[in-house]
Amino acid sequence: MNNRLCEMFGIEAPIFAFSHCRDVVVEVSRAGGLGVLGMARAHPDRVEEDLRWIDAHVGGRPYGVDILMPARYEDVAEVDIDALPAGHVAFVRQLLDDAGIPRLSPEQADRAARELLAGFHMTPRGSLRMLEVCLRHPIKLIVNALGSPPRELVERAHALGIKVGALAGRTEHALRHAAVGCDLVVAVGTEAAGHTGDITSMVLWPRIVDAVAPLPVLGGGGVGRGRQVAAALALGCEGVWCGSIWLKTVQSELVPEIRAKLLAAGPADAVLTRTVTGKPCRTLRNAFTDAWDQPGAPRTLPAPLQNMLWWAHGRTRVERAKAEAFLTYPVGQLVGDMNAESSVRQVVQDMLLELAETKLRLDAMLG
C-alpha cells in the first residue's frame, strides 16, 4: 500500500492493533501491521518484562505502547476503599448474594484489596514510571488514551525518533492533540470498546480528518474487516485502529469463559454504560450492568469510585465463582460479528483480502 502511515512506520498495511496482550501485539506487527500494547491495566513492574518479551519475539518489526498520560502531572488522590458509600456497597453485595455467589473469606478479601490498590496505580506517577521503562525499548509509537499528551513528552519522544498519537472522540480533542505536536490522531467512534464518546465513526472520522489536515488520522470504532478498512480510507483516514476484533483470537488475553460469551453476543449486547467506571464505557452487557437499570437501584458513582466499588466488592467474588452471568469485558458493537475463534494472522489476512475485493467492487461500480 502506498500510504503515508506505511512509510512513517515502515509497515505493509496501516492496521494499528490495540491490545492488552503482548502476543497480539507481536503477531500483528509480524503480519505487517503495527501492534500497540495497552498499559491501562498493567502494573508498572510488569512492563519491563512484557516489552523485553516483545523485543525478543517481534523480529525487529515496529510496535508501540498506549498509555494513560494526563496533560497535567497533578497526582490524583490516593485510593480509599472506605470512601465508598455504604448503600452502594450493600447494593452490590446483595446483588451477588441473590445470585448465589459466595462471599470472600477474610484472606481473600484482603488479597482482593491489595490487587485493587495495584490495579489503581494508573496515576500520573505510575504512568510516568511506565513511560520511563518504555523509552528504554525500541518503541516506534506512543499513543495517549487520556487527552492530549504533555508537550514535553511529545518533544522527548520526537528526539528519540518515536511518533506520538492520541485518541479523540470529538473534533476539539483532535485539535488540541495537533496543537501539542502529535504526529497522528486516532478518531474513535462511539461504537468502540471502553471509554468512548457519543459520535459515530461515520460522522466523526471525516470531521476530524478535515479538522487536523494534513495530519494523518486512524479510524477507530467498528473496524474488524476489510470493508470497514476500505470505509475508513474512503472517509479520509489513512489507517485503522482496531481493538475488539483481537479478542476473538486464540492469542488474546481472555479466559475461555469470557471469550465464549463474546462469540455468542449480538451487537446490541455491547452497551454504553456508566456502571463499570462511572464514565460512559462500552462493555459486554451482563447481570451487573443490567442491575443498575432496575427500579430502586442507586445512581452510579462518579469515577473512579464506581470502578473501585466493583473491584473491591464484585470482581473477585465473580471471578472466583466463574459466575457466567456477571462475566464481562470492554468490547465494541463489532462483538456481534465475532462469532468464531480465529488467529491474529488470519484476521489480518482476511482484512487485507476483503480490502482488495472491495477495491475491485468499487472499480466495477465507479469505473
Place this chain on the structure above:
Amino acid sequence: MNNRLCEMFGIEAPIFAFSHCRDVVVEVSRAGGLGVLGMARAHPDRVEEDLRWIDAHVGGRPYGVDILMPARYEDVAEVDIDALPAGHVAFVRQLLDDAGIPRLSPEQADRAARELLAGFHMTPRGSLRMLEVCLRHPIKLIVNALGSPPRELVERAHALGIKVGALAGRTEHALRHAAVGCDLVVAVGTEAAGHTGDITSMVLWPRIVDAVAPLPVLGGGGVGRGRQVAAALALGCEGVWCGSIWLKTVQSELVPEIRAKLLAAGPADAVLTRTVTGKPCRTLRNAFTDAWDQPGAPRTLPAPLQNMLWWAHGRTRVERAKAEAFLTYPVGQLVGDMNAESSVRQVVQDMLLELAETKLRLDAMLG
C-alpha cells in the same frame, strides 16, 4: 455509475432522499437521484395535492413515497387527550410558564386540539387511505418506515411495477423484510434522524448486506457527503438513504428559526431521546429534551402518549411564541456538518464530486 439500483430505477446515482418536503423530492429526482416523500406527518387530504404537484414538476423522473404501514391492520386506539397523566401535563405547563411562554387562549387551545387529532391520523386506516392515493400516481418505490410491509401490499405494488423497500435497524428486521418480498432494504444506523436503533452504520450496514444478500441495501444514517457515499459502497451497500442533509437546503420545509438552529448545532446536539415520542428518537437538543434529565422530572410516557403530551400542551405554545430555546426538529449527528445553507442540486453535485475524488484517492492508495 454501474449499479443495480441505478438500473432498477433508471437513475444516474443511487442517492435516495427522504424528505417531508415535495420540493426536495422533485429536486433530488431531477438531479439524478431518487426523491422519496415522507408521509408520517402528512394529512391524508394533502397527499393527492402533493403528489399531483410532484408529477407536474418532476419531469418524468422516478420518485417514491415513505409510509408508516404496520404489518397487521389492527387499528390503534383512538387518540384521547384526557388520557394524559395530570402530573405530566402540569410538568410541561410549568416548564413553559417558567420560560415565559404565554398560555393559549381557549380558542387557540381548541384549534391545537383539532390539529393534534389531524396529526395523529397516522393510524393503519389513515396509512391505507394515503396508500390508495399514492397508487394512482406514477410512483416507482414505496418504503415502509414501520417494520415489514404486509405481503399483500408488496404483491399489489409489484403488479403495478412499483418496488418496495423497508427500514431496518437490526439484522432481524432486514431478514423479515426480505421474507415478505421487499426489493431492497434501508439499513439505518443509530446516527440517523428520528426513530432509530442503537447500532451504528459502520457496524450495521455490512451485517445487513451479508444477511439479505443478494438483495440490494441502502445505507442510511450519517450520509451527507461523497466520502460517506463511498464508505457506504465500500461497506457493501449499493446506494445511500439521506434525510438530514436536505434540511440545510433552501428547498426544505423548515422555518428559518429552526434552520438557523440546525446550522449552528454540533454533532452532539442531535440527541437520542424518549422525550419526543416515548421511543428513542434523535432530535435537536432543546429546553424540552433537557428538562426531562433534571432531578425531579417525571419519567417519559410510553408512545404515543409522550408525543400527544407535547402536541397538546407544548408544541403550539412554543411555535406561537417562537420560543427559540424550545425549537427542535428530528435530525441526525450529521447536523454538526451542516453549517451553511445550500440548494438540493448543490448538495447532490458536491456528493458526486467528492465521491469521484474519493475514488481517485483510493486508486492512488490501493493501486
